[in-house]
Amino acid sequence: MALIPILQLLEGYLGVAATRHQLIVSNMANIDTPGYHTQDIDFRSELRKATENNGRELIPAVHSVPGLLRRPDGNDVNLDREGLLLAETQMQYQIGVQIMKSEFHRLLSAINEGK
Amino acid sequence: MGIFSTLEVSGSALAAERARAEVIATNMANSETTRTAQGGPFRRKVVVFSSTGASAFRLLLTGYNRLIGRAPGGVRLVQVAEDSAPPIVRYEPGHPDADAAGFVAYPNINPVQEMVDLMGAVRAYQLNASAVNASKQMLQQSLELLK
Numbered sequence: 481m482a483l484i485p486i487l488q489l490l491e492g493y494l495g496v497a498a499t500r501h502q503l504i505v506s507n508m509a510n511i512d513t514p515g516y517h518t519q520d521i522d523f524r525s526e527l528r529k530a531t532e533n534n535g536r537e538l539i540p541a542v543h544s545v546p547g548l549l550r551r552p553d554g555n556d557v558n559l560d561r562e563g564l565l566l567a568e569t570q571m572q573y574q575i576g577v578q579i580m581k582s583e584f585h586r587l588l589s590a591i592n593e594g595k
Numbered sequence: 596m597g598i599f600s601t602l603e604v605s606g607s608a609l610a611a612e613r614a615r616a617e618v619i620a621t622n623m624a625n626s627e628t629t630r631t632a633q634g635g636p637f638r639r640k641v642v643v644f645s646s647t648g649a650s651a652f653r654l655l656l657t658g659y660n661r662l663i664g665r666a667p668g669g670v671r672l673v674q675v676a677e678d679s680a681p682p683i684v685r686y687e688p689g690h691p692d693a694d695a696a697g698f699v700a701y702p703n704i705n706p707v708q709e710m711v712d713l714m715g716a717v718r719a720y721q722l723n724a725s726a727v728n729a730s731k732q733m734l735q736q737s738l739e740l741l742k
Binding site for chain 1: 600601604605607608611612615644645646668669670715718719722723725726729730732733736737739740
């Protein structure tokens with residue numbers, strides 16, 4: 481573990497959130513592509529992978545989401561699902577950034593001897 | 596992979612949906628066109644979308660070689676094809692494009708179908724525009740760390 485373990489954890493967390501965001505954006509881009517299947521990652525297992533590897537970004541295990549209604553053209557992107565997940569991931573990312581920010585402030589206040 | 600490439604992905608979707616809206620507009624504008632350069636009435640155009648993987652070059656540069664061909668990417672307009680439906684024939688003997696029996700071939704375009712398609716394109720465009728905004732906000736938040 482590095483000097484500040486929580487920053488390393490947060491780095492892993494932000495990496496997973498960013499990866500998921502990318503998948504959601506990709507799903508949204510392909511909303512009219514025939515035969516496209518919704519892609520996602522398992523947030524929990526990816527986060528565990530990232531934290532167990534000291535926050536180093538790993539190759540994410542991307543899978544097709546089962547159980548979605550498939551349209552006649554073979555596409556199963558659900559607009560509501562992607563919209564909600566987009567907002568959720570954005571919030572998760574914001575949480576990570578805010579905690580990281582407060583951690584830096586704490587560090588700074590220690591450097592400034594609490595002044 | 597990275598937060599900047601999400602903007603590329605959304606951008607490709609914006610471009611594709613805009614092109615789709617243009618093709619629909621062409622169809623609606625030419626719903627009564629009986630003469631074309633190829634001869635015969637105008638034929639309805641349809642777009643063909645295909646998903647693209649993330650750029651192999653970028654993946655190599657960022658060290659994600661194993662993801663080549665598997666990483667998700669954007670969307671691309673691969674073809675503007677012609678609808679194979681036969682033209683609609685109307686009896687108008689006085690029309691300059693009428694055949695010997697007095698029938699004129701008109702494009703097989705259904706305005707309701709075109710309007711619904713156009714709405715779909717507009718909604719998809721809005722959806723991807725909001726995805727761009729979300730990516731932008733996340734980038735902005737990361738930049739805040741530097742302050």
